Amino acid sequence: MGIAKKTNGNVAPENPADKRLWPRYPLSTAVEAVDIGGNTRIRGRLVDIARKGCFIDTISPFATKAAVTLTITKDNQSFKTEADVIYSQRGMGMGLMFTATAPDQLLLLKSWLEVLGAAEAAGPSAIADGPHPGSPKSTGQVRDIVAELIALLTRKNILNDPEKEDLMRRLTE
Secondary structure, three states: OOOEEEEOEEOOOOOOOHOOOOEEEEEEEEEEEEEOOOOEEEEEEEEEEEOOOOEEEOOOOOOOOOOEEEEEEEOEEEEEEEEEEEEEEEOEEEEEEEEOOOOOHHHHHHHHHHHHHHHHHHHHHHHHHHHOOOOOOOHHHHHHHHHHHHHHHOHHHHHHHHHHHHHHHHHHO
C-alpha cells in the first residue's frame, strides 16, 4: 500500500499503481474513449491493461471520475467496456477502471491477458528464442515498439510534450 507524501504542507495522493489488485501487462494498441456525459471522443494508445483497468497514453485525458466507453482494438478484435477515470495526468494520460463489461467481452479480455501473462512469464529467454538479429519485423511491430518507447521517455520526463507530439506525428506519417 502506498504512503501519501507531504509536499509544501499539502498531502500528495498515493501512487495509483500501489492500489492495483490485478497484474498489469504492457500492451501498445489503439484505443478510443468516449466521455459518456460530454460525448467527447479521444483516440490514443493503450499502455497497459489488467483484468479491471488500463492506462491510456493521451495528451488531453478526461477528468478524474469521468464515465467513459472504451473500445480497445488489437489484432482486428475490439474489446468494448464502460469505465471510470480513476486518475488523470495532463499531458501524460489516464488510468481507468472497468465498470461494466459484457460476458463475451470479458472472455476476449481474458484471452488477451492469458497471452500477455504467458509472454511475461517466458521472460528474457522468449526474446532469445524469438527473431534473431537481422530478422525482419513488420512495420506495425516496429511502430508499436517506437510508440511505447516515446511514451516511456515522456513519462520519465526525458521528452517534453512538443517533442513527443513531433515524434508521434512523424511515426504515423
